[in-house]
Amino acid sequence: MAFPISVRQLFIDGEWREPLLKNRIPIINPSTEEIIGDIPAATAEDVEVAVVAARRAFKRNKGRDWAATSGAHRARYLRAIAAKITERKDHFVKLETLDSGKPLDEAVLDIDDVATCFEYFAGQAEALDAKQKAPVTLPMDRFKSHVLRQPIGVVGLISPWNYPLLMATWKIAPALAAGCTAVLKPSELASVTCLEFGEVCNEVGLPPGVLNILTGLGPDAGAPIVSHPDIDMIAFTGSSATGSKIMASAAQLVKPVTLELGGKSPVIMFEDIDIETAVEWTLFGVFWTNGQICSATSRLLVHESIAAEFVDRMVKWTKNIKISDPFEEGCRLGPVISKGQYDKIMNFISTAKSEGATILCGGSRPEHLKKGYYIEPTIITDITTSMQIWKEEVFGPVICVKTFSTEDEAIELANDTEYGLAGAVFSKDLERCERVTKALEVGAVWVNCSQPCFVHAPWGGVKRSGFGRELGEWGIENYLNIKQVTSDISDEPWGWYKSP
Numbered sequence: 001m002a003f004p005i006s007v008r009q010l011f012i013d014g015e016w017r018e019p020l021l022k023n024r025i026p027i028i029n030p031s032t033e034e035i036i037g038d039i040p041a042a043t044a045e046d047v048e049v050a051v052v053a054a055r056r057a058f059k060r061n062k063g064r065d066w067a068a069t070s071g072a073h074r075a076r077y078l079r080a081i082a083a084k085i086t087e088r089k090d091h092f093v094k095l096e097t098l099d100s101g102k103p104l105d106e107a108v109l110d111i112d113d114v115a116t117c118f119e120y121f122a123g124q125a126e127a128l129d130a131k132q133k134a135p136v137t138l139p140m141d142r143f144k145s146h147v148l149r150q151p152i153g154v155v156g157l158i159s160p161w162n163y164p165l166l167m168a169t170w171k172i173a174p175a176l177a178a179g180c181t182a183v184l185k186p187s188e189l190a191s192v193t194c195l196e197f198g199e200v201c202n203e204v205g206l207p208p209g210v211l212n213i214l215t216g217l218g219p220d221a222g223a224p225i226v227s228h229p230d231i232d233m234i235a236f237t238g239s240s241a242t243g244s245k246i247m248a249s250a251a252q253l254v255k256p257v258t259l260e261l262g263g264k265s266p267v268i269m270f271e272d273i274d275i276e277t278a279v280e281w282t283l284f285g286v287f288w289t290n291g292q293i294c295s296a297t298s299r300l301l302v303h304e305s306i307a308a309e310f311v312d313r314m315v316k317w318t319k320n321i322k323i324s325d326p327f328e329e330g331c332r333l334g335p336v337i338s339k340g341q342y343d344k345i346m347n348f349i350s351t352a353k354s355e356g357a358t359i360l361c362g363g364s365r366p367e368h369l370k371k372g373y374y375i376e377p378t379i380i381t382d383i384t385t386s387m388q389i390w391k392e393e394v395f396g397p398v399i400c401v402k403t404f405s406t407e408d409e410a411i412e413l414a415n416d417t418e419y420g421l422a423g424a425v426f427s428k429d430l431e432r433c434e435r436v437t438k439a440l441e442v443g444a445v446w447v448n449c450s451q452p453c454f455v456h457a458p459w460g461g462v463k464r465s466g467f468g469r470e471l472g473e474w475g476i477e478n479y480l481n482i483k484q485v486t487s488d489i490s491d492e493p494w495g496w497y498k499s500p
Helices: 044-063 071-087 089-100 104-131 164-178 192-203 218-227 240-251 275-291 307-319 339-354 407-414 430-439 472-477
Strands: 010-012 015-017 024-029 034-040 134-136 143-151 154-158 181-185 211-213 233-237 257-260 266-269 299-303 358-361 378-381 398-404 422-426 444-447 480-488
Touching (some): 010 192, 024 089, 044 154, 044 211, 071 192, 104 143, 104 164, 154 218, 164 192, 181 218, 218 240, 233 240, 266 275, 275 398, 275 422, 299 307, 307 398, 339 378, 339 398, 407 430, 430 444
Parallel strands (some): 154 233, 266 422, 299 398, 378 398
Antiparallel strands (some): 010 015
């Protein structure tokens, strides 16, 4: 679908600025493999300018322009952003679909969630006002204590390509609600809507420098943000390997980080389930967003007594999924993001086959799509726990299947991973679901469903899936400094030393 993409520069201090080195990165439509535009390529020199602008905005008028304003004041900007996103929804939906390759119907939901997220954190900003000077009960009447919640400072936000504007919003909205100023670096593989968001900031009158948007490559733009001494905190969503590098770099300055990293999430099917309902949720849990979900429930554990029937129905459902240009009506699986990702996924499938697994369904390019980074939804069986496909994150439309015989075995297999982002359990026995929920070593559990995510609930992982929580009332805490204030309210001297 032909749709014009605006030529944007870097968004710094409320202005569009050409990168100092004047370099740009091509935008490749994953559906056609064609170059459809380009984005500016920031470097360390541009990061310096952006950080200076963010710090100036944080301190401007002794913070009274942003950082030290009431939460209610900042909430008005967040609500104006939400309204503007809703007003321009069709525009953002088309850009997101074109740039990322996700089906149009998914992009509609994403952009709706962007507006919802800004609305929600507007409420959280207002709630901060009521929490200021919250009293602390002390054991000595002589002293009185309270707590202040203040913005942590200038924050670096690094977001992924699978939900380009939505994942950026998960960071921007709470950071701004808290009173921070920010430098955002979206993924170079899908930056168009994040750049377009800069125009929204200007349209609602967001003070210059409160949000700065730098597109570019990770080593050239992301790394300088992480290591910059005037960036006070880093929030990152992406691969575990990159997360480790960010953590190591931030450690040099004892800089706090929140990390939402990879996953290899299990979905457990007990023998008492409704198979048709569970099969659909299973497919949704791994093929949604073209399989490019950090929380994808890509390890299916199914009770041995129903495995044959369950897998047979899975294959039939999977072959019924419409794979097409993401703008086509009814599309449910589009292309993966890039040639590099396509090759990586195909290598995973090839390795699984060479290690002895069975490619039961899919595993190839769809015959009717000669161009674009399309991969058929793939089901892999005859899995052993030593296989690469069992252990490593694929980040594509691929699910591997293994059977179990007992609840304890299912839990052991589910936790047999270095990751711990999410998991799902299906059973009509809710007591069993509760036992499994408590036993899973993850940050989120779905019961009789997979992947529903709401801005109101906390999100994050354990183990190598990272730490810290985004969303909900927990999301804003990442961006706040909790300051204790204790006063002596007595007129009596302390009396510890003898008066001279």
